[in-house]
Amino acid sequence: MSYTGRFAPTPTGPLHTGSLIAAVASYCDARAAGGKWLLRMEDIDPPREMPGAADLILxxxxxxxxxxxxxVLFQHQRTEAYLAALEQLQEQGDVFWCCCSRTDLARLGTxxxxxxxRPFTSPRDDxxxxxxxxxxxxxxxxxxxxPQAENLQNSIGDVVLRRRDGLFAYQLAVVVDDAFQNITDVVRGADLLDNTARQIFLQEKLGLATPRYLHLxxxxxxxxxxLSKQTFAPALPLPAEPVLLWQTLMFLGQKIPADLQHATPDRILHWAIRNWTPGDIPRQHGMSSLPA
Ligand SMILES: [Zn+2]
Structure with a gap:
């Protein structure tokens, strides 16, 4: 069975200890399966990005x-692929143009x-x-x-694929690129668990395969x-402090020996891949030991 995993950070700032969870888990899951681990920079929202963050993350x-x-796949270079997907959906009659403002939507109270x-099935400005x-x-x-189940019409309704300001939505880019990179396994934070049903529906509409999902x-x-960039989580320090890898594996329920706390990143990851046990990952969220 072939395995291709990925890590897909957004360059709105450097990686922090929280982002290390998805990086380490997706890496170990891929390597333990003898699979590939690809990197994708999700840089489709320039106003939110921090200059230099992509380089810093690497x-x-x-x-x-x-x-x-x-x-590395950079989403800012993928415009044509996103446009092609939108065109396919338009030809299939699956999309429409929405002029509702934020205020209009807030007024709906839902x-x-x-x-x-929905009646506006041909392009409109703004x-x-x-x-x-x-x-x-x-x-x-x-x-x-x-097992997860979601009726999208009841939970979120029709999904935005391209914003009014012309920027592509995360949902469109992630689905097109997971397929483009032949991703078989998505391993990412549980904050995206409720984004998965809409991505699966979009995969169906575009005739793309659905990967396996593991949320953390x-x-x-x-x-x-x-813990996020928005809540000022501290950046992962450079040069590396390998103990943060060790702590991340503990957070992920892996029974890593204490004497590896001060080992090199390579030794810690070598242990983690050989002993990777996704069944031990806890379902409950955990508290950061770092100051907020
Ligand atoms: Zn509308």
Missing amino acids: RQLHAYGLEWDGE TAYPGTC AAIRLRVPDRVIRFNDRLFG PLMLHADGTK
Whole structure:
């Protein structure tokens, strides 16, 4: 069975200890399966990006021993592929143009977009492109969280694929690129668990394969918020502090020996790949030992 995994950071800032969870888990899961581990820079939202962050992320991964296969895929170079996918969906009659403003949507008082603009099936100016979602339950089996079921029409409604400002939505880019990179296994944070059903539906519409999914527990601040760049999680230090790899593996429920705490990244990862046990990953989110 061939395996291709990936890590797909957003260059809005450097990697932090929380992002190391997805990096290490996706890396170990791929390497333990004898598979490839690809890197994709999800740089489709320039206003949110930090100059130099993409380079810094590559240096961080390298310093922590997380070596990727092949060339890095940069989403800012993938415009034609995203446009082609939108064109296919338009030809199939699966998308429409939505001019609803934020205020319009807020006034509806519902989190699920109710399909107001569905009649607008040809391009309009200053409009978002939405994917019409069905009134049926989408099911998948997460390797950690088990069977999942979601009726997109009830939960979020029609999914934005291209924003009003012309930027491509994450949902479109991630689906097109997971297929382009032949990803068989997506290993990522549980904050994206509820994005998966919409991605699977989009895969169906584009005639693309659905990968296996493994969502990971999140590292939280003491106040329960997710450790993220937005909540000022500290950057992964350079030069590398390998003990952070050791702590990440502990967080992932792996029974790594204490005497590896001060080993090199290569030795820690070598142990982690040989002993990788996804069944030991806890389902509950954990607290960061770092100051918030
Ligand atoms: Zn609308």
